[in-house]
Amino acid sequence: MSRYRFSIDLGETFTDFVILDEAGRLSIKKIPTTLYDSVGNLVQEIGHFLAEKQIGVAEVEALVVGMSVHMQPAMAINCLRELESLLQAAGWRTPMKLVTGHGKVVTIDEAADDPESILSPRIGGLMTGRYFGEQLEQKNLIVLRIGGSSAFVSLQTDFSPRSPSSLDQSLDYQVKSFDIGGNSYLGIGENGNLELLPEHATPGPGPACFDRGGEYPTLTDADLVLGFLNKNYFLYGAIPLKLELAKNAIFKHLAEPLGISVEEAAMRASNEIEATIATRIRALTHSTPARLETYSLLAFGGAGPVHACEIARLLGITQVVVPVGAGVSSALGYLLVLAENDPDWAIPATLQRAGYYNPSNRSGDFHALKGYRSVYYEKDLTPCGCPIYDRAGIRADDTLSGPAIIEGPESTVVMREKSYARMDQFRNLRIYLR
Template sequence: MTDAQTGFRIGVDIGGTFTDVVMLDPRSGRLANEKVLTTPDDPAEGVLNGVKRILETEGTAPGDVQSIIHGTTLVANALIERKGVRTALVTTRGCRDVLEIGRELRYSIYDLFIDMPEPLVPRVLRFEVDERVRNDGTVLTSPDPEAVRALAHDLRKAEVEAVAIVFLHSFRNDINERRVKDILAGELPGITICTSFEVMPQIGEYERTSTAVANAFVQPIFRNYVQRLVQEMGRLKLPQDLFLMLSDGGTVRHETAVQYPIRLVQSGPAGGAQAASVFGRLAHEDNLLCFDMGGTTAKACLIQDGEPLRTDSFEVARVFRFAKGSGLPLQVPVIDMIEIGAGGGSIAQVDKLGLVQVGPESASSKPGPACYGLGGRQPTVTDADLVLGYLDAASFLGGDMALDKSAAEDAIRQTLADPLGLSVVEAAWGIYETVNESMAQAATIHALESGRKVQDFTVLAIGGAGPVHASNLARRMGVRRVICPLGAGVASAFGFLASPISFEFARAVIEPLAGLDLARIDKMVSELEAEGMELVTSAGIAAADATTSVGVLMRYSGQGYQVEVTIPRDVTSNGDKDQIQTLFEDRYLALFGRTERMAAEIMSWRVVVAGPKPVIEPQAALRPGTALIGQRPVYFGETGDFVDTPVYDRYCLPPDQTIAGPAVFEERESTIVMPPAANARADLHGNLIIELDP
């Protein structure tokens, strides 16, 4: 996966509705793509179908493929749908109920009947061990080997397929977890065993337990999926050195991914953020709000100075999708994003107050929106987009998939229009307005929570439905510029190709900055760097091309939150505490506009070892011909009626030609809708840049 490689590279992203495939010829920079329906019952089938189709379409031999990079929703779906394996928790005596006690926080403080997420491990499968490590790492009680062997008998009798071992303060000293794992592994061959010190050794007993349990819960099914996919790739004479996308924007070989499947929980959206960084660089925009709207969900993340913002915590399987605190917490490095609004397949209905509600339920790919003609009967966002004229029934997916406008109208009429006394068009406009408003509010709040104003960013729209809604969304947020890259509908798959080989390690080191032993920290960083270098070089990266970055989570003493500070590698080796203090205060001031006269303390260290980021200069797949291909009635809501709107072939747009709104731009994977009082132009890389009038 270096720039010197000349073979074709393929990125594959499994979404809720479509599986996207992108193939890059690194010699010419040419991109080709395909979309196939996702196969929920067997996701590998959709991946293989998409890869075979793109090879056949492009006339490429399997042996000419250099590598395949894959992102999948398998991990997230297994957690959401509770379709993992029978898992047990082994923990310190007295800590059996930590999964249910949690933080004792309520996401809805006035709801007396609040629903909390059901633990992945029922109480009957939670076992306690007599062991104890003090909060300073001193071993108070070591586990009795005979008692652990007796525990193995109980686990075997319970017919568990995976075991998570989580002991108190093991992030300080992991010796007891190691001892118990070694004994259980010998007694329970074939059973998956995960320890918290391997998955994510961080402070936070509840979050660490939840993360280790989730990793064990999905690891066997993820391992089976990857093994089957690699075998089938070999049968097709494709390279079997499969790479997978992590949630933090890095990629790893499949052997590493199988050890830490929980790190892939947001792999698809992470690919979208990486793609947005590339598209932004080509359009000379470093500060972006990446708006990724697909078939099932929509996400937004901020990209500042060309890099996506990151965090070390995430929630999955929320009882209420957009209620923070209602899901299972995970301590994993992820790109900081918010899941917002709904996707193209999200179902619209009338709520108890007689208002239009969109999502969170989705029609997915089966049965899909009503207009797909696959058995769906409920109206979705895609049905509304079709009725309003944003989509063309005959040219969807380049004409490969015909849409049924009558079915869309019937679904909207029966579910929304007739009950609310509206016309079908008015009801469709209500769906469009509702989903855009909810997404705009969520994205604005997400920016504020990050200490930033959304008006300072340019919206970059990706996903099949993103460009349809982006201009309306931007106007609602007060943003005046929108970028729609070529191939936006398969951007996440493209982003996999633009992501470096990378792995992050974390170690909790909780102590005041003033008393920090930097010589000890430098030794720890060097050990993690060596471990990371081994992972990166095993993936084909030369050691000389790999880089190490160091970060530290810090806070003022007594605070309940921390900020991440990037530390130059030589600071630890030079023992420069003053520079760490200065860097912390600069970061704190940038986020909160002030600093405090308090002592600073360290919470944990981050070490990321990465190969070079692939340099990709995609060539716009333009073709000769007239860009204007016709017109059709489109509803913008401003005049209360349909407007005859020019329709352009995206692939025939010449660079730097200004086009006044309203207009619709069609490409195979998505459609761009530009409202009146706006203008657009394509740049040399195929990005369509829309300027919205105030």
Template sequence: MAQPRDRSIATRVGVDVGGTFTDLVLERRDGDEARIVVHKVPSTPSDQSIGVVRGVTEICRIAGIAPDEITLLFHGTTVATNMVIERRGAEVGMITTRGFRDILHMARHKRPHNFSLQFDVPWQSAPLVKRRNRIAVTERLMPPDGRIETPLDEDEVRAAAELFAKRKLDAVVIAFLFSFLNNAHEQRAKEIVQEVMPDAYVCASSDVVNVIREYERFSTVAMNAYIGPRTASYLQQLEGRLREAGVHAPVRIMQSNGGISTVENSIRRPVGLLLSGPAGGVIGARTTGEACGRPNVITIDIGGTSADISVIRDGQLTIKNPRDTQVALLPVLVPMLDIDAIGAGGGSIAYVDAGGAFRVGPRSAGADPGPACYGQGGTEPTVTDAQVALGRLDPDQFLGGDLKIDAALARQSIKTHIADPLGLSVTDAALGILRIVNNNMALAINAASVAKGVDPRQFTLMAFGGAGPLHGVALGEIIAAKDVISPLHPGITAAIGLLETQLQYEYTRSVLTVLSRAGADEYAMLEDSFAQMIAEGAAQLESDGIATDKRHYQRVIECRYVGQGFELRARLPDGPVTAASLDAVIADFYEVHKQVYGHAFDDQLVEAITLRVIATGATVPLQLPAIPRGGRTDPAEARSFVRETVFDDGQVLPTPRYARGKLLADDIVRGPAIITQHNSTTIVPPGYTARVLSHGDITISR
């Protein structure tokens, strides 16, 4: 008879899926002791769950445990984002208020590029809901209290649902004017559609994003339905595959706001997953910054397909302004970490365009066929091929030798597609590829920092992702960062971030109240609204099994000047809503406005637009153990071999390789050097020095 397992031992796994690789980290905690295992497997773009389950079973084998010993599994995924970018979502029907059928087409009458004659307007050329599938029905609610002006015509709703059923639509959204003030019509219409179409994915705007702004609200719920059926199918399939593999642990999904949520909640509101992939990396970077004593960090997560950039100030993550929360140029009114992404990564393809210009990206070789050096059928040169051709990636050491690469294939692809057409040597062509992609990334970093009032000279650049430390110092030079950090496990940082997150849910109410003139009635209304949202959050956390003392509720009032276009977040202090607490909200709004826009008008009236409660359930953070102290310089014990390597200035230098796993705290490695590990490679150019910190993170500076 099998012995019962010791349930006091907790095993948590974080899985982050990228365009090229799926990254995994396993934490095995026994009392105060914790053991960390990391792993990396190729992604499976056709069905991400295949790569996830393969990686989970492999990391369990490496850790010497059975899959059923996993107690909690965290997952960051790009399923939802890819669907929007590639326009592979569901066929959606929409039921809306009569007279507002075309709100998704008209949008805000704004063009992203006003003077471009060729620019495509995606909400018109590739709408989430085709016009023929948008049906208006009779109903009308009126502001400011949501009173019913015209009752809902239920027969019209039923007829619309029957037509959608006949067209075999996958999903239906209900979005009525002013439903954020009164959701009775939306909820009744939803019931009717579910009766007629029991197998369809049905959602109402008041369930998904219960806030003001009709176009943005309609667009958000349309996005939720567009990605809903396939996201639900993926998550359910993932759970099924994990169970078949012996993993019976609860699964938690990374959200765009930096929190985690249950599979059930993610199926209901998949629109919250649109930044699921890169969010984990920013959280992991914040933890690394804290461990390194660097509260001000610019992060760049360079994977195989994209580079994701964010700024951490004073150890705090930044939430995007609602005006900027977009995916593929479509507004999505859900909280998102302030992350900018560009098409630049190890798999980015270099080419000479029709006009003879030398370009890199955004098109990527991805995981299949991958860079030419992988020998899997890819023939176009990529950034990874350039690194191989310059001797910076060793063919016999790539992914610890798990993935064999061919330097000859890399050089041939660069010669054929870049060097020969431009009359360059292979070396100069490869250096050109890196200069172009580095400058593309540096411009994006400046847009995310300098353009928003951040001085990179006062910040540390943290470069992670599988390709991050290959580019870190070069990018740090271009943007004039204070120094550069290569985290302990650069290629797994996003997966590590998953184990640093908390359960998090957000609840909203629209109010439209001038705080500067609020009185007793407004105080009572605000207090009651917050109490209702906190009760919703408490019920959700209770169902998640979070103990009362592990729950936290943050109250936020999103404010603007009366007549201003968009609002900013201001915190409401703990305790009852009073004149003093609202004065604190107004003062916080002024401070945030000054930080975002460079000025604030203290004599202007401030209006509350949206109330928000952020309900969190604390989880046990990841424990990274300290490593033994060495204090050595260029330690021979960690040196493996020496190879000639080409650096950015064209110098070809004999360059020692150091095994990162053999470096100890306070060790110093002087450039030129290359530090190798299974999930990434760190370059220390001539004139730079790398120093190993207490947990194994490395700082690089002149």
């Protein structure tokens, strides 16, 4: 019988599932259901995921949960107790463990004594960054995750502490989080410039393009208008994106008041957020002796790989890496935390997608090419007929040139001109900016 470990990241916008077996095979899924919707629905989704992967409940020997949500502590504990109870009723016998912000693994009863410790743990992103940084053998690394409601930046250098006992020091001095994400509302400030608003479209209707009653434009709406996102492939197509709704929201709240086109408003929004994140990264790296040009940028989250190349260009960074499972980095990080707390189980040195198309025996043309889409890259707002690639169809050592968009089910990579990408032996996508 195979041994599996199951990790869940309960987020503001989406819930991420990761199952890892002993051979390093990852099974991944991102769903729109969260604790704000229904714990019962979440348990059903967990059951569907196991059935889809043909894994029995008895084969899962560990279940670890992290809560990337802003929720009242008492409510969080109550939801977790309900989740554990419903899982047990569904046949689970594996006790549920929770990840704390300090890298510990605790039971619900232990978490109830200090519920603040389990809310929005940044440790998942830090651990995932460390894992891939060591795999890539990068001495200076900036880890960037942009999710639905927040962004996470971690700085890793030769001087970064590596032992588990030094996690608090890393979290204090090398990690910053801020409220920028795909669901960040866009508006017009007092000075008449386009800016991010403090409110987010979560929990609630989400971006206008989700067609769930959202009225105000978000970064996700802007990305859709610019052609970065595939309206029929968002979360495997679970949420069809409505381009006209995104355009209407941007027109009403941004373009019309500013007297500009919808596309220009979307471009300004994208540029503003990229510049803001680049500024935050510069502030984090200010005290390090290494120059930014010596760093690589490791991109995670649903929106991180969309904007990573342009953020890197603003910083003078010439290599961006989008690793395996980039869209579910926190959930993967919780498995790494679990391994740190369990001397009998270690994370394999190489991870791969279970059941993923293996193009090693492919012959003929570059089969990863899916087609072309109009994409707005340049400030002159002239659309480009951009090639769209399926990440699963790219072989190790395949290369492709930008402009290009590389699509996976959990994240999308946007490459600009004067760049090229290579898939390395670990199936990490390495992008070089020229």
